[in-house]
Amino acid sequence: MYLNCHTYYSLRYGTFPEQELCELAKEHEATAVALTDINNTSACLSFLKIASEYDFKPLIGIDFRNGVQQQYVGLARNNVGFKQLNDHLSAHLHVEKDFDKDAPELPDCFVIYPLEKVMQDEKWHFRENEFIGVSVESLRKLKFSKYLQLREKLVLLQTVSFRSKRDYNAHRLLRAIDNNMLLSKLPESEQGSPTQQMLPKNVIFEEFADYPFILENTQKLIEGCSVEFEFGKARKNRNLQVFGQSREEDAETLKALCYKNLPRRYPNASEATYARVEKELQAIISLGFVSYFLINYDIIQYAKSKNYPFIGRGSGANSVVAYIIGITNVDPIELDLYFERFINASRHSPPDFDIDFSWKDRQDVTAYIFSRHKNMALLATYVTFKRRAVIRELGKVFGLPKAEIDKLSAGFFEYKDLDEMEKLVFRYSGLIAGFPNYLSVHAGGIMITQEPVHSYAATFLPPKGFATIQFDMNIAEDVGIFKFDILAQRGLSKITDAIEIVRENQPEAEVEDMENVSVFKNDPNINNLLRTGDCMGVFYVESPAMRGLFQKLQTEDYLGLVAASSIIRPGVSNGGMKEEYIKRHRDPERRKQAHPVLAEILSETYGVMVYQEDVLKVAHFFAGLSLEEADILRRGMSGKRMSHHDFKQLEEKFYNNCREKGYSEELTRDVWNQILSFAGYAFPKGHSASYAVESYQSLYLKYYFPLEFMVACLNNGGGFYDVETYIQEIRKCGGRVHAPDINRSEHHTVIYGRDVYLGLGYIKELEIKVVQRILENRNFFGLFESFDDFIDRVPISIEQLSLLLKIDAFRFTDIDKHHLLWKAFFKLNHSKRKTSQQLLFKPPHRDFELPELSHSFLIDAYDQMELLGFSLHDHFSLLKNPMKPEAIKAKDLKQYIGKDIEIYGNLITAKRTPTVNKEYMCFGTFFDAAGDIFDTVQFPRATEQYPLRSKGIYLCHGRVLEELGYICVSISWLERQETQGDPRFVNQRQNIAKVGEDGNGLVLR
Template structure:
């Protein structure tokens, strides 16, 4: 009898989940209810999926509203009706237009107009599929609405359900205030739902309508006319686009042909082992109905290649030889003995996927191509939920707290009894709203390409990116048989692509090279030596301090070791203790004998240590005796996405019981389970690590042979792990001559000429992009600027923007001191500037002003650079108030091993972490006076006493230690050194 039920996907209105709604319906003995969220279908599929567990027959619909005003509720008579409703809603959401007062004539959906609206609009015309909704509250008015009673066959029960109790109603009012961005005390009643929008026992509802039994009968008939059906079973059909060509048979022939075509390039001498692997993969791909999935991915990659876009195919898809032959991935699964079953197997309950990375600059065009190439495409949705700080800030504003109080509530660990009443309310209701969806956003990379129109499953939003986005997330998509295509953007590929372009421009005589000849790169001794020394600044995935440390500890000097390192660095492996154990066994063959024989036989390449995601499947299957299907459930469950699902708990119990049956020692069982539970969700699939290692080798090659060009590409693509200043420093250490921006030499982005690197005009933090573009365009059109006067005549610019350029010394080619130029600029421009057209038509004569001789000091220039660029172009050690008392640096660490050292360092980065006991400790990286890098550790006792106070130079005193050959300093005390006083303000 409940045809108008809301969940918290009625955003900033509803107060509980779809499963809470089902539980409530079961409690109230309502055997059939309709989910009708406000202008939203996010909960619909999961509502249908979960309904049988609560013995509820689900009906789907939408509550169409303009703001809070309900225009009508529409119920889907069947799946086609649901599709109709989604089309209608999506059209309005995309165009951002209001709903009309009257619903369209749906073919397979029913419409219910609320009683109050019918009275207000004096509606008298209703078609066969339109009804008038009567709530419990409306029953008081019904006897006095004579003409309404004439529509006896049109009256149905419309008791809205938004709350379970008073607490839900209070949360609703807060959500409405947040949604309207007003104080709770100012929230008008018209913006709230009625407090009696609750679900009552069906018997009570029937009692309320006892004088109008025909209304109950009308409602029953309407509900019986509605049904919805989606297949959520384990044997559900895949809903992705079923064929790439016109038929499955043609798809199969095309996949075989493309596989055969790629064989000579990938395997010039393909032996029987490779042929056997290909046949095995093709058989499984066909049997699992993933032929079109491979072909669509091939199509996307082929388009990218035709446009000269770089890509990396990674994820478990890199375990497939067929994917390697089709060019989707660049990782040889045979070389790495990659486990194809990690990607697809007959027992796998979850869909496989390719993660395909493109340059962040190219990804938008690839996405556009996908939407134009295939008929039924949508971006995948994601839910942005209310999190602690966001909730506190929103509720703080709603309750009228001052900003300082809100900041305190956000930052501090508070004791409730110490708070005033209002602050306590913020904390109390913050817990209730925490985790509720705030708005529907976009999945970071997922795209759906389906056989049926996406509106068959959901309405779509139209976010600023301009591509339709379904209103559900990846988990629901998988549940209903929609498997996403992951199209990601990253900056590493853009660095490689741009570096090659810069090399062609700056070093046209450089020897030709093929950046895709991975076999040759892997064997390059210069690259491998560089990796062993961890000289990887700017290189994809291997430049962080933690990775640099691991490379040295593992003595990595080849591709296969780098593949392992790429997964070992992940947090799960390190936290489980397996990183340390792997290093010990890698460096000490005797230690390997401690591995359990079964574990050693399963993972000989990693000395019996779990390093990759597929190791979970191997251990679960071979060590614990789980089926491959159960093992895959275990692997997925470890990711956290499905950890709450009952199936995962059952597999966990079976893992332990099977091990006991096999007679393993209880301590061993718990140790192995701890390893599995600690890291599986945070480790990489081996193919994924291998894909990352390929991209690392490409960037390492460019750094090894074209270091300056590569560092400029790094700078032009947002840097990487470190801030811009550090990459500028690295370019200088590699032999580059760094120049401040210049109006005659610089472009908007950074540029290299020979070994001279000119920082881009846009490196100036306050310079407008349009100004930078205008300067370069004019220079390319009419030649270099000859003087400040010439520049002012040709470029439309205000005094503020011109002052920035002068202060950074962008007119140094004039030979005039910048202070003198600043005076001239102010005399010439004052506070105004003529429009560009007038300026070009009438160039006024320039007056010369008598200005005293002024000289800028190096110190003043450095502080100007810090203000305008964020860093100085000289050594920061030159700015110290007191010169360093020693010249100790990274080169001296070995001679101080196991002794204390006094050393100065310019702070690069700090990683704050916590011990197992919750105490804070820090890892920090510095640059010494010679420009070399060194690392420090602050254990909890020291971290609690000494703080890092932002960028700058620190004097450190500590003990030099070595772990597996990696030298670092265990800090005993530190102090931030003072810079000289800014001479510009003396």
């Protein structure tokens, strides 16, 4: 009977998970075990679920502590008591307030004060449900204590935090990490006692032989506790069940919404369409998912009222009801999306709706949801100790030098060569790796429950200010809480920002309604961008892999884009089905190689499984599983929890049905293995279709408003590539890119006609408050008329002003930046005013005669590299040696297919990929001197001999290859080209060398 047990969710204190606590209880024949983690309830529900398979009574509660100083332990007598404990803990976590020495009134809980704490505080008054906890270690203190007379208040409180000496050592290391101190400096007050272990039953009875009433009191307390939750198949749906006034009213509301909006989505709806709607409505109502739909609909309506763009996706995109009422914009009838992928009679969880909002809007949408519903919280995620990070932390705890820590963390060592301290770090890093380190917030998961969220766990308050529950989505689903996914992405804000920029830069231009995607789908200009892979900046399809895939597939329509978005995924790609799909797509004769049954089932994809729905189709039509069984199989293969027994049963039925249908064992095994390798990574078709809609919206803007669209890309953090690559794309589209300008630039990047001015925010080390000061002054008092005018109007330090001068932000003055820098030092002297108040009278300025200062575009280039991270000058103009005249251009590669060539390229990105032989290939993307992009491939030998380790210009020698219209260069060798050095440092070195020759200084080596 152990009423105070910790798992490793007692963060940076406990040393093992809840599963191992149950194993420990079994080993010691414990009759009752209470999980009471320190200020944490992450493991409580999981413990109850796991403990149901063991022969002891599980109890749950909380060990309330200030730091590591135990105040009292709270045990839940029932589910109401568990909520009371969570309410109490959450109230303190939200404001980071210490617990009082006395617990508040918790009528449905038992509160146990440790004997040492009681004696220290000389506490004598206890409520009926409050007790004094006595451990084996503190028993000797009780013998001579006046508290022995409170017989009815004494219970056993043997804390369990460790199983062994090794656990205790790990605990001390965790405490040192938590306190950021050397292990040798860790005070005992920050550690638990090594005696906090589970003892055999006979030892407990022997120790308390003279105090049987303590064990009797403990047993009575245990008998008074019972917290119950249902899990797995026995669970009930704990989401909010009623959105309006009643279930019946909700059902009528959903029906009315459907039939009101149906004509808008389907102007010429067929009987089959009405039948599909009726079938879905019946399933949604009978399975109790009406409120789930209405909540998502309400969220979308709020977003529309604010003109927030959104993308509705997930399995819910297979629902025609979701399409009709506007949760998604994917037509499941047009795309032949399976109803059973979204919902079926065997499914006990509601369908997934992943709703993407702009990263700028998601916070407000979340705030709206919190204002709309009473019982809700964000879901947490556990940030665990990673092996390399643990090695670094332990290295610091043991006081190892940085060089040794770097060596261990990087893995560059032989274990036998390590000294004892290093081996200790390595061994314990393996033990601690995987432990939860702290709680964070799930990317987008929100729970909205029928009962208060504290009925399930406590909540904490992360920086963004939304209550977050202390467990993750897995245990939430286990107990019947199904999350709403409110996600953020930058692709949507690129679209809205681009439209806004177009309206400012081209006020006369007409921009299509972004909801009218059918216009974009049928635009040959837009589809040509797909076919040629010209998709830089376009959401989800701009990577080199997608660009190459489009060229191979000759993608030129919406359905082709939907398919491409799926076959690029690892499941299809790794199984070899991507190449087969491409070949069958390009060669009608090859399609005949598909098995007739698969060819008929998957006619749209030529007998190749591309989408998650294809698992349903194959399992149902090919192997004869019911659609419900097929969806269970799909979910099991997609990482959803499923018992091994259930999975094996479905696998056995799959094989047996195929035998009955007369398929060969080889064919059956091949199809099963395809499903097995494919389903866990594949996209549902509706998911790909949702992303394809957003891609088409971006493609429209990229074709008709390329400069504005690329500026929006820059202002939203870019995408797959770095800033410099998007700047190159702006130039390719006819734009002129300028460094930040004190009179033209904003904090973000702006465009005037074809002139693009980088934002002041791009200048490294330029303080935000300085930028704000400049912009506020300029907006209020007008443009700066001169350098002196700027100095008079904007309080600024010489260090911050130097940054602006080095980037040549005052070029409107037509004065060389080096002259201005000298003037700045003269003008910003110690008498410079410190107030930001505008001067009533401008002070007179003295000018100074300065000598002629040398200037070079190389100096500008290196200043830009230092302050922006890249140069706005043509990189090829910076080369030390001229390019070979015989080197070809990217646009001419198709004329040299099968031939060896040399080509100069500025590296954009490179990706190393392992082969089946565990060697590495490398795929590179470059742009040439004309700004055109080309791709390279390096096979293992070339990858090893000529690695692409850094950005820069390379001379690439290789053979031009072509595959289905996609051209690349197979590299034989490449050489990084040397650039001209910064003339300031070159001259400095020459001067030093000259001084050395004169014998008056050191020779530069």
